[in-house]
Amino acid sequence: MSDVQGLVDAHHHVWDLDIRPQAWLDEPGLQAIRRTFSTADLRTAATASVAGRRLERTVLVQCVPSVDETREFLALAEQAPLVGAVVGWADLTSPAIGDALDALRAGAGGRYLRAVRHLVQGEDDPAWLQRPSVERGLQAVAERGLGYDLLIRSHQLPQAIRLAERLPALPLVLDHAGKPPLARRDLDEWERGVRRLASHPQVRCKVSGLVTEADHVKWTTTDIRPVWEVLLDAFGADRLMFGSDWPVCVLAGGWNRWAYAVEELLAGCSAAETGAVLSGSATAFYRLEPTR
DSSP: OOOOOOOOOEEEOOBOOTTOOOGGSSSOOOGOOOBBBBBHHHHHHHHOOBTOOOEEEEEEESSSOOHHHHHHHHHHHHHHHHHHHHHOOOOSSSHHHHHHHHHHHTTTTTGGEEEEEGGGGGGGTTGGGGGGGHHHHHHHHTTTTTEEEEEOOOOOGGHHHHHHOTTTOOOOEEEGGOOOOTTOOOOHHHHHHHHHHHTTTEEEEEEOOOOOOOTTOOOOHHHHHHHHHHHHHOOGGEEEEEEBBBBBBGGGGOOOHHHHHHHGGGGGSSSHHHHIIIIIHHHHHHHOOOOO
């Protein structure tokens, strides 16, 4: 497997509240991240190394359902050497989804569009991913050689499994490991779903967003380890990728604290397995190019 030298953060965000307000930040408990965050801020925050690797490349992921935001992120990727790929948004239910994706790829920084994402975690329909309009949209994504980031909660894993069954040609990556209910310490149903999803070879998984599913203040690596062990056994290291979910992870200790935890989790892994999780899997899925 190809491997960009250094560490790849396969999942982070930026937002400028002066340009694009983020309504979700008005929710209680989010004061710590209710400000503008840039790639320069990420460089400043991410000072820790993991297994001797320092942050080298990132995957910038959409925050809100906005094509304009995606255009902004693609233009940023053209200018910011840190960003190697963008996961954008387009309306999957639109009959013109193919044209919309083509227009994004033809615009500034369009070559960095490597996947799309929808906030399925906020959809009440228990079969949203199986809607005919959505499946047509995801077919258009697959036809353009793009991947799809699955943002779901643990109870929505059956939707993801059906998607993997119905569209085997669509490369999928499970964001935040499907948000296991770590705070409740009840992982049985999540584990059954994740193992079924992992049985489909086109699916990868991000080891990200876990600390905000645990107790934000009291979590330890010991709390995260049961999830890690399931993921490593189900997917194998070659289909796992490190992600910070920065700056959301600031709510639960920040980028460096999560990096230290991941290094502890990787302690029993071989050099090849460590390289896959920290760089190789994300490099392959998002087709990252050598550092500019």
